[in-house]
Amino acid sequence: GRLVQGKIDRHDHFEALACIDDALNRVPEEFVIEDRRRFMASCFRHSMSMHRELKFSGGVIHQLLLRELDHDRPTDEMLFLLGNYVVRFSKVEFSLTTGLRFGVVPNTSMYVAVENGIHQRYFPIHDEISLDDLRVVLTRGQFQQAYDAVKLCLIYVLYWILMRVDERLKIPVWQFWLVEDLNAFNSFSWGAHVYRHSIFSFKHALPR
Structure with a gap:
């Protein structure tokens, strides 16, 4: 295939x-053990297993994307030429790396506000x-009910670690409504949702 040219900016969110x-x-002391247990049993539990001294290298990602190959495979896959090897980035590799669930992403307009x-x-x-509003609440730490910290942390992981969004963007309110039901949140097809965002970002990091 033909190599394409481009660049990528540096983003490092491991401090989250x-x-x-x-x-x-x-x-609060009466919630702390159960809240941590519930978070570590959540769909994003793998994030807490990441090595805390990881260093993100925008240069490495930049060099990888410079080695992208044109191909006639599905449009939600990417191929790269590394030495003499052609390697693939697809839903399979993403799922193996993140442990996130894939499936049909439902119509998010179905979620409604939860009273209080x-x-x-x-x-x-x-x-x-x-994200800054959310970060202020997490830093303040004045949680009122069991699982409040879990719910807020899950949204923070989603937006700041997994999706790496621009801090100026607002968090969709339906995610606050969905996370009220932790079982429903954990069953959501976050793999498909995040991968769709990620593959779009990677493909558009490079001028065509």
Whole structure:
């Protein structure tokens, strides 16, 4: 295939792991053991197993993307030429790496606000919530009910570690409604949701 040219910016969000740890440690004493257990049993539990001294190298990712090959395979896959080897990045590799569930992503308009849910209790004057708003609540650590810290940490992992979004973007409110039911949140096809975002970002990091 033909090599394409481009570049990628540097993003390093591993410090979020410490933020999550700190938030779970600030849970009221009567909730702390159960909250941490519930988070470590969640769909994003693999994130807490990441080595805390990992260093992200934008240069390595840049060099990898410079070795992307044109191909006639499915459009949601990427091929790279590494030495004499052609390697693939697809849903398979993404699932093996992240442990996230793949399946049909439902219509998110089906989720509705929960009375006195975390959205109302922690962000009462915010119609739109930013990552910075969420980070302030996690850092303050004044959690009111069991699993509140778990729910807020799950959204933080999703947006700041897995999806690596621009901090200026707002968090979709349906995710605050979905996370009220932890079983439903953990069963959601986050692999498909995050992969779709990731493959789009990788493909558009390079000028065509």
